[in-house]
Amino acid sequence: MSVTVADIKAAQERIAGAVDRTPTRHSRRLSQLTGAEVWVKFDNLHFTGSFKERGALNRLLLLSPEERKRGVVAASAGNHAQALAYHGGRLGVPVTIVMPEGTPFVKIDGTRAHGAEVVIHGLDFTASTAEAHRLRDEKGYVFVSAFDDEGIVAGQGVCALELMADAPDLDALIIPIGGGGLIAGCAIAAKAARPDIRIFGVEAAMYPSFSARRRGETPKCGGATIAEGIAIKAVGxxxxxxxxxxxxxxxxxxxxxxEKAVAFYATLEKTVAEGAGAGGLAALLAYPERFKGMKVGLVLCGGNIDARMLAVVLNREMVRERRLIVYRILGDDRPGMLSAMAAVIGGLGGNIIDVVHNRLALDVPAKGAEFDIMVETRDSAHADEIGRALRDKGYALRMGQDFAS
Structure with missing residues (x-):
């Protein structure tokens, strides 16, 4: 078992012209935010929206004519599926994909749109993999792992060849880890170009399979993570x-x-990242002291996120920054009460988004009402200013975890 930089360069030549060479750009905004000099590899700009195209195409091109005729089967939470389906369709290779329940609709629809047969089976990637193996044995398909395959690893390493060519002076790479194919290929390629470069992986706390295996422990994995693309219970x-x-x-x-990383990519870089794709930035935000002053390369490895989930994440970040806040006010249930409160809020530039009356709470007087007024503010200081003005006008603001203090 071995993958060398020569294998990665051979994969680069093999897939040339069929997979986009995505850009690498210096981000002034993310550099100011994190204290590092940040370079971003925009692999969300691939036709299927993720880095997986390189490995999938390289592996398909390594199939024998007889294997191409039989077709391939894979288990995937979405990105490997779409890449395999797209390039399988281009090459005339039948593709069957097994996806776990709860896979984002955008990934399911994208895979089917490329002509693959999609089977939804299992609550997680492990169960989907078992079903893919069963179909391989029953139907005679070739199983193509999303990561545990030398051809896949070699293909994914092309990402780092491109990144190091565009930003040769990087001190470190931060790369998300699911099954490990991307970080393995990139580490081999990057170290060949610059032996002293430092390689860091990123895992979701719910699925720390690589770090646990490093410690010789059985990983404790499970839960619904926004980074479903790296929600793997066992690294390859x-x-x-x-x-x-x-x-x-x-x-x-x-x-x-x-969540913060997805939001910052959208608001600062004006680009869409899925949870796993934003993993490098997530680590930079969570551990800024580790990278302060360093030249850091991030692989934005995927942008396939449901529009609804993206909206939820952006709104949740507004709540964290107190730019979206709910003032809970106890007042009399009489005409003009709401308009008077709205006048205070509007007079200070707050934008009322929603209002909920609650007249049935038993801790509210029968002649009173509880008002939840959702307001868009400029920032935390503006939120406090509005809260003080409401109190100064005599309105009783109730305390709560998500409400103005």
Whole structure:
């Protein structure tokens, strides 16, 4: 078992012209935000929206004519599925994909649109993989792992060849880890170009499979993470063996870190990232002291996020920044009460988004009402200013975790 930089360069030549060479750009905004010099590899700009195209196409091109005729089967939460479906369709290779329940609709629809047969089976990637193996044995398909395959690893390493060519002076790369194919290929390629470059992995706290295996522990994995693209209970044997000696550290991030990273990519870089795709930035936000002053490369490895989930994440970030806040006010239930409160809020430039009356709460007087007024503010200081003005006018603001203090 071995993947060398020569294998990665051969994959680069093999897929040339069929997979986009995505841009790498210096981000002044993210650099100001994090204290590092940040370079972003925009792999969300691939035709299927993620880095997976390189590995999928390389692996398909390595099939024999007889294997192409039989077709392939894979288990995937979406990005490997779309890449395999798209390039399988181009090459005339039948593709069957098994996806776990709860896979985002955008990934399911995208896979079907490229002509693959989609089977929804299992609550997680492990169960989907077992079903894919069953179909392989029953139908005679070739199983193409999303990560535990030398051809896949070699293809994914092309990402780092491109990144290092565009930004040769990087001090470190921060790369999300699911099954490990991307970080294994990129670590091999990056270290060949610059032996002293530091490689860091990123995992979701709900699925710390690589870091647990490093410690010789059984990983405790489970839960609905926004980073479903790296929600893998067991890192692949091949990528682990290849990457483990080359990785300096694996940084585990919480859900809030991934949400913030998705939001910052949208608001600062004006680009769309899915949870897993934003993993590098999530780690930079969670561990800024580790990278302060360093030249850091981030692989924005995917942008396939449901529009509804993106909207939820952006609104949640507004709540965290107190630019979207609910004032809960106890007042008399009489005509003009709401308009008077609205006049205070509007007079200070607050934008009322929603109002909810509650007349049935038993801790509210029968002749009173509880008003939840959702307001868009400029920032936290503006939120406090509005809250003080409401109190100064005699309105009783109730305390709560998500309400003005």
């Amino acid at each position: 044997d091949i990528p682990f063996a290849l990457a483990e000696p080359l990785i300096e550290d694996v940084l585990v991030c919480q859900e809030e870190d991934f």
